[in-house]
């Protein structure tokens with residue numbers, strides 16, 4: 202058993218750098234037992250995770266601004282440990298521009314978009330968000346679930362705004378081949394392997410197809426358990442160096458390239 | 462280190478579009494990799510395991526030469542005389558050291574109703590052979606109704622989802638004979654901790670979801686959870702060992 206696996210099996214801190222690029226705070230329709238930010242930080246401390254980049258559950262609907270305020274409080278409470286994605290509900294172009302500028306100024310590091318609202322990612326009201334994000338080299342985390350339309354929309358955005366770091370949430374939850382092809386075609390696309398299950402061989406597959414440099418790790422905490430989500434990387438059959446790229450280095454680079 | 466007895470493991474099956482068949486050796490290798498001592502095993506994936514008699518023989522054969530693999534054969538009511546009597550199914554299972562009976566209601570076209578299942582379930586109850594049921598094969602409300610009919614028999618619910626915490630707490634509180642596999646997909650933040658606090662650790666079982674899941678996920682969820690060491694040991698292996706000790710031969 203290698204050293205990392207041994208530490209994980211025993212429940213000890215892993216002793217490697219890690220950034221969780223996909224977290225949430227806030228209540229949801231199904232019951233989540235622990236709705237306090239401290240519980241995320243406790244989990245990070247136990248595992249040895251440096252940062253979790255969070256959006257609010259309200260990223261899915263019209264309460265996005267309330268969500269941003271809650272995320273801001275979390276950032277203030279745990280500076281350097283909790284970072285924020287801006288949630289946007291595209292009421293109007295003006296609204297979107299104001300929201301993005303306001304929260305970037307407050308220190309948020311990227312944008313989270315969700316299509317549970319039934320609106321396309323190419324909705325014209327979102328244009329100011331993409332423009333600003335492109336100028337600042339921001340990461341945008343898109344909720345995806347292998348839908349053809351999602352790929353088409355994100356393809357359009359990726360081609361128009363080439364400075365963005367595009368994170369495809371839940372890559373490989375289904376249609377892993379399509380995700381790999383998409384990433385091969387778009388060099389600014391990163392595959393985020395957040396998913397409740399831990400499909401055996403998925404990380405090995407993505408690494409073989411696109412290389413470990415464009416795979417990032419996220420947990421989907423509060424939905425999901427950070428330790429459980431880490432297990433899929435810790436246990437997979439990749440080198441320690443590849444695991445470090447996925448768990449830390451790639452995310453670190455995404456954050457470092459942001460122009461404030 | 463917490464000993465592990467995996468309730469949700471298997472091999473030798475395949476699924477649509479999949480050529481690779483996980484061999485028993487792979488299963489044992491994965492168990493070695495993660496230091497899982499024993500596993501309750503089925504033929505999985507089981508979507509294409511449609512001849513139950515053959516499938517069970519394959520399972521018994523694969524489990525024969527090691528006590529690390531405890532078979533969980535599929536059982537069905539013999540109401541249409543196509544499959545061997547319920548007595549035979551149970552006797553064969555016990556002879557082969559089975560740790561539970563896998564009931565696949567939807568897949569095998571039967572219902573958990575007294576007019577269908579009485580003979581089989583009475584036998585399982587008599588021998589205290591736990592019933593293993595996947596969430597995909599029986600909706601939770603039907604599962605609870607079944608468990609209520611046989612309060613002395615253990616019912617294991619596998620492939621539980623992370624969205625059902627609101628149901629799992631009253632389910633486990635109200636039905637002390639229900640056991641939840643914390644295998645792949647049960648992964649809500651703070652979930653294990655809340656179950657242990659509100660219900661206790663006795664009805665929770667560790668499950669890896671092998672071979673389709675990376676086992677370290679379920680393992681890390683358990684070993685890093687904020688519960689006491691004794692609870693981790695019960696969930697890791699103790700509870701399943703206790704269920705298997707209760708089986709009458």
Ligand SMILES: [Zn+2]
Nearest residue numbers: 223225370421
């Ligand atoms: Zn998410």
